[in-house]
Amino acid sequence: MKIGILFSGQGAQFTGMGMDFYKESEFFRSQIEKFNSYSERNLPELFQNQHHELEQTRNVQPAIVAMSLALFRLLQQDIQQLEVAGMIGLSLGEYSALLAAGAFETGTGMQLLQARADYMQEDADRVLGAMAAVMKADPQKVAEICRQATTKEQFVGIANYNSPKQLVIGGEKAAVGRAVELLKAAGIKRVIPLKVNGAFHTPLFKETSRKLTENLHNTAVLAWTIPVISNTTGKPFTRVDLKNTLAQQVIKPTHFAEGLNYLCANYQPDLLVELGPGKTLTRFAKQTVTEIPAVSVENWQQYQQLIAQMK
Structure with a gap:
């Protein structure tokens, strides 16, 4: 079974997200602890949201990507012959997808993501x-x-x-x-x-775009094999255009439906699986590519059901 992976975007977060995986899976927990070493934030504390941390862009973005990436790697461990046709994330979810595909070394990608979150928080606070x-x-x-x-x-x-x-x-x-x-x-x-x-994907974030351009200039991009579809272009990222596309992404509209249509038409997944908090992308998928089943995995029970379906 070939699957297409959908990675959650900002706005899908909820209090307690990821904590059932953190308690039930030693592997998931080890991944979160690894990501913690690259982050300026305490990820389990962000997941628990006891002090409304998830209301801030600078906290939400690393939290969602950490949960989504750890969940993908857990799926890779539990399904040894996992066949991924392609990936697409909504805005922030592109960072989950690129990290999952191997376009960035994990520490490099997490640090880039944290910088993006901080830049966007500054722009959101200014206007x-x-x-x-x-x-x-x-x-x-x-x-x-x-x-x-x-x-x-x-x-x-x-x-x-x-x-x-x-x-x-x-x-x-x-x-x-x-x-x-x-x-x-x-x-x-x-x-x-x-x-x-903040008004994401508008010219209000031009300062974020400028800072990302500078940051990405010295960021190493690795070769990857799983196609990752860009919201900005509607086509797969390449090593040639990745840096410019990510810098432009914050000030240009997202085209999730167009990108999802491209993924399904060109890579023919049998099932679409949304990994991370929320069900938003599953709903969009059901409205866009009605012939391909789509499921969301945001809690431990749903994950167990997916594993049973795929084995």
Whole structure:
């Protein structure tokens, strides 16, 4: 059985995520402890979220990637002949995918990720941004309304093309507010504000992009064999374009549906498996590639069911 791996993005986190794996699996626990040695954060403390750590971008990003990567490596250990057709992550999840595929040495990749999280936190703190999900709307119509709501000082635009049924707009809070009112006036009824602390994948993160460009310049990229599809280009990352694509990723829209269609059309997975917190990508997959079954694995029970299915 060939599987396509989907890696969770920011926003999927929840209190206690990963802790059942941490308690039940010695191997998973050893991976988290290894990642801890590369991180400025205490990962089990972040998972437990007792002091609302997961409300901060600088904490959420290493926590999600650590859980997702440890879960992938656990799956590799438990299914010795694991056949992975390809991988795709949503935004942050691309770092989980690239680490899982071997594009970065683990310590290098985790340190790069932590730098990205810190840069993004700084940008989010500097400008008051907002995002809103737009359901069942024509992308061209949404883009035109965003242009109407944008001024010289305040931007709003499409930030995420998630599935045929969902777009996300983002930008300065006031501009997003104007766009939401215009969307509703145009008859688009389901527009849902998102609980985020920044307008990700918009020009508001241009300083993050600049800093990532500098950081990536001296970051070693390794050869890898499992295809990892970029949200930015809709095509597989290559060693030639990886650094530029990752730097551009934070200021350009994500195209998860396009990338998932490419993965399924070109690598023919029999099953799509979302690894990490949440079920969001499983839902997007069911809306996008209806002919391929998709399951999410965010807890120990679901993991045991997957193992039984694959053996």
